Amino acid sequence: MATATIDGTAWARAAASPAKAQLKIRPYSLARPRGVFVAAELMLLAVALLQTAWSGHILGAPVLIASCVLFFHINNLDRSIVSSNSPQFWIDLLECTALGFLASAILFHIFPGLVPRVEIALGAALLTGLLPVILRSCLRHLVTHGKFVDQILIVGTGDLPAKLQRALDHGMGRPARNRQMLTLSESPNRRGAVDLAELNELVVRDRISRVVIAELDSQCREKLAVALLDSRLRGLQVGDAVEFYEKFSGKIWVEALNPQWFVYTDGFKGSQAGIRLKRCVDVISALLLILLASPLLVLIAIAIRLESEGPVLFRQVRVGLHGKTFVIYKFRSMRQDAEFHSGPAWAAECDERVTRVGRLLRILRLDEIPQAFNVLKGEMSMVGPRPERPCFVNRLEQEIPFYSLRHYLKPGITGWAQVMYRYGASVEDSYEKLQYDFYYAKHRSFRCDAAILLKTVRTVLFCRGC
Structure with missing residues (x-):
């Protein structure tokens, strides 16, 4: 896809000066094969139903494939299927398939009547494994020839258009690069310029399907609206950069936000009934977690005491709902005097203060289990x-815009940022995680929570923790 970026002077400068802002075009490509992926999956389920209809185990293979x-979908395999990062695709494929088989095995144990014949189960497993591989080969070939590729025009008069391009490059798993630029101008005789009035022709010629507005003052926005009126009425999609970035990346672009966005955007819904339902689910989930993990809790406590001196449980003050502090419980994973010399510090991925038992607990996220008691007390959610700690919160609120708004949500044992981003140990990492936190705040629902919990299971089973 060729994404044209209309770039120019900073918004404040353009607003203060009567001079015309320069508008520039930057080519870009973005593959969107999700529709093909979904269609292939539905076809696979249909084949499984036809294959097993005669066997008397009509639901066995479809259950396996559906799992x-x-x-x-939970692990967004349809997004990475055409990525240039081949090793990650294969890792994701193996993990998703293994989790699907595990879920199916649990269902077959609970409902023995669903168990398919061996040859049917093997056939379903083969089809499930081959589908993404075949799709990957076909889609990469088609995308190379311009199929299933969106044509986008990014518009702006500040730095945000270029930053959005870099974000797209990062999301596609490829390095950012400088691209040839053309200038759009209201002066067609200007050297190297394309007439702004010809923007509709550009949209038609390059088959652009969407215009993304990154940053425009009111004057430029009005001129762009006039230039794109014909294309808009013919079906061209026009949207905000924050909305586009959100759909593409699964996070909210904090740098492009302002208070008006929080007030007027859709989402951020939270009814009293929904809050009560979430609380009921939290209590039941916390009780089940404590009950099922109780034998493991004893073993962990013994291992911690055998390796190092100090308490089994680690208590620390954290900032919770509406900025109120509370004491969080965790299994101790560091030396007892970890911060005696250094003072408060973020925990890093390969932190030397972490004990051997603690490192294993962090990898498997088992050190977080005692927080189920925080959930029962109403201080946290699942x-x-x-x-975060108060000392870090004070710093982050000074350096990251809108950081304090995350405290309008009850903190959780796991979250969207935890399953989507690596272990955070800096202001930059906190900034990235805040973007995921805002995405969760906007879209929070029972379905969203279920997806996060399933992703957390994947993180634990495949040791994607610290």
């Missing part, structure tokens, strides 16, 4: 933004 397909 794998569910994890394909799913939500991770609570």
